[in-house]
Amino acid sequence: EGHLQGVFSLRDMALAQPNTRLFNLLKKDAISVPVDADAEDVAHLFDKYNYYALPVVDKDQKLLGVITIDDVIDVMREEATEDIYLSQGVPLEERVDTPWYESIKSRMPWLYFNLFTAFLAASVVGAFESTIAKFAVLAFFMPIIAGQGGNAGMQTVTIVTRGIALGEVPKGEGWHILRKELLLGLLNGLAMGIVVGAVGFIWKRTISLGLVVFLAMMFNMITAGIVGTIIPLGLRAIRQDPALASSIFLTTFTDTLGFAFLFLLARVLIPGVR
Amino acid sequence: EGHLQGVFSLRDMALAQPNTRLFNLLKKDAISVPVDADAEDVAHLFDKYNYYALPVVDKDQKLLGVITIDDVIDVMREEATEDIYLSQGVPLEERVDTPWYESIKSRMPWLYFNLFTAFLAASVVGAFESTIAKFAVLAFFMPIIAGQGGNAGMQTVTIVTRGIALGEVPKGEGWHILRKELLLGLLNGLAMGIVVGAVGFIWKRTISLGLVVFLAMMFNMITAGIVGTIIPLGLRAIRQDPALASSIFLTTFTDTLGFAFLFLLARVLIPGVR
Known part of the structure; x- marks a missing residue:
């Protein structure tokens, strides 16, 4: 007693012959969700199969209640x-x-x-x-190189996070x-x-400056792609929400490494700068 | 003919006496949505009143079809x-x-x-x-002041955008x-x-530097609050999606003004810097 035996469809009941036994309308292979299921997973189940209601059971298949589609809409709104x-x-x-x-x-x-x-x-x-x-023009390129890394990285983070959600x-598919x-x-x-390399060269007529900002931008954009993928996948791997403060973690990387690339390359490649 | 007269509830039909006339079960004050309604607005209607289906009519109240709740779930997912x-x-x-x-x-x-x-x-x-x-330490404070403005501004943008969604x-409530x-x-x-003022003062033992970075941070955080509110409200006012590229518009302001505050204040307040 108290265990889920199956479900009835109101539509079946309404359309059944008046003398049909209720038992014959019972759908025995009822799909149910465990009481400890994640609300977001249940919402995806409703979305995928267009259910309007699902029974909720405990681990002994005992019926605990019913989730209806308007609960699911609330969950999806909260999730967004x-x-x-x-x-x-x-x-x-x-x-x-x-x-x-x-x-x-809170802020x-x-x-x-x-x-x-x-x-x-x-x-x-x-x-x-x-x-x-020694070379103050490097300060001009700081926000451009760091900022472009941050923007490109957030494109990656946004697409990967949404893909996970x-x-x-699938787990193990992160490599692709x-x-x-x-x-x-x-x-x-x-x-x-x-573009930035050309600006650096044309503005200051210094080939080495053009090369430095070109390479710094290259390295930072590659970093942005790698870090932007790893942050959401890594958060999922340690069972955290992939969206968690991803923009802050990402920009810390793209700022720090962007500045480091720029100044290190300048020291190595621009004559007279140390 | 072809015009919406009302709706029937399957539940009413199933529970009605077998000899009831269908006409008596008709609910005449049926709520319907116009065919040119915005999908997001319709989704909010379903969410608010827990409807499972709504009839769609043209401007002459002619019935064109029915929207069901699973369509709405798809819309909400897309919207998020x-x-x-x-x-x-x-x-x-x-x-x-x-x-x-x-x-x-696309990127x-x-x-x-x-x-x-x-x-x-x-x-x-x-x-x-x-x-x-002349005063290279200003470059140290550039990403801190611009970045904090961007972060605080995005908190505002996010909350205002979500509030609008x-x-x-309500229109005209933007002032609050x-x-x-x-x-x-x-x-x-x-x-x-x-915090930044103290770092500037203690690091370089220069009161004027501490004051410059303190004021630059103050001004940029106030700017972030104003701009972060105005961008989404402004986009709504010109009938654009308030979320549209708000982070890019915002950081353009907080970067530009953050740098301007920092350097202008340095020129005015730090002796020997021009």
Whole structure:
């Protein structure tokens, strides 16, 4: 008793002959979901098979209740908000009408965390203070190289995160994506690198400057493709939401490495700069 | 003929006495949606009132078809993808398994647009080349001040965009949000400004440097709150999706103004720097 035996369809009942026994309308192979199932997985099940309701059972197949499709819509809405918020490091509980003192409490820890990561990236700049003093034009290319890496990386992160959320990235298939993003990083790096390299050369009539910014852009775009793939896949591997603050982790990498590429290459390749 | 007269409930029919006339089960005040309704608006209607199906009519109330809840789930899924993709400037059509040559075609125009905006922000840095050559430590604070503005601004953009999508921001109510975000920008600016100001002062034992980076951070965080509110509200006002490339527009502002605040304040406040 209390165990799921099957389900009835209201449509079958309405269309049945009046003298049909209810038992003959019972569908025995009823699909059910375990009570500890993940809400997002259940939502995907409804989406895939167009169910309107599913029974919920415990591990002994005992019937505990029914999930209907309007519950699922609520889950999907929450999930969408969650993905956007998480990827930007925005606290989940905040809405436009949250009072300002609550907003401060929820936003400020993230901003302090961001500040910490920003100091990490800036410390690379600090280490090359003498290089910048000698050749201040490098400061012009800092935001361009770091920023383009961040933008290209976020394209990758967004597509990979969404692919994971939609169940389009089976475990162990990460390599295919990594290979594709590596190739895209290389091609985007060439395309963007040629533009910045040309600007560097034409502006200062210095071939070595053009070469430095071309190579720094190339390396940073390739880094962006690799890191942008690894962050969401890595978060999934350690059973965290792939969207979790991915933009903050990514830009820490693309800023830090972008600056390092730029200044190291300048020291090595531009005569008179150390 | 062909006009919507009302709807029947399958439940009412199944539970009705066998001799009831169908006409008596007709619900005449049927809710319907016009054929040119926005798919997202219809999805919100289903979500709010827990409908399972709604009739679709033309402008003469002629019945054209029925929308069921599984169509709505598809719309909500697309909408969630759209919001995330749009806000990052990621092409809507791309998925993880899109071939690389298609990905390049869809991503590269965005990256070139980003590159253009990055050059705009960097041109501020270029204009202050002599300032940086004199006082290279300013380059250390560039990514911190610009980056914190970008992060705080994206918190605002994300919350405002989501609020608009959920219908929580009635037209004309934008002022309330702007006032709140202005206050938050001020408080966040104080909190972050004190940290960077202290680092600037303690590191170089220069009060004026501490004051410059404190004020630059303050101004940029206030800018981030204002711009982060205005971008999504402005996009809605001109009937564009509020999520559209908001991160790119925002960081263009926070980078450009962040650099300008930093270098202008340095010229005015730090003795010997021009």
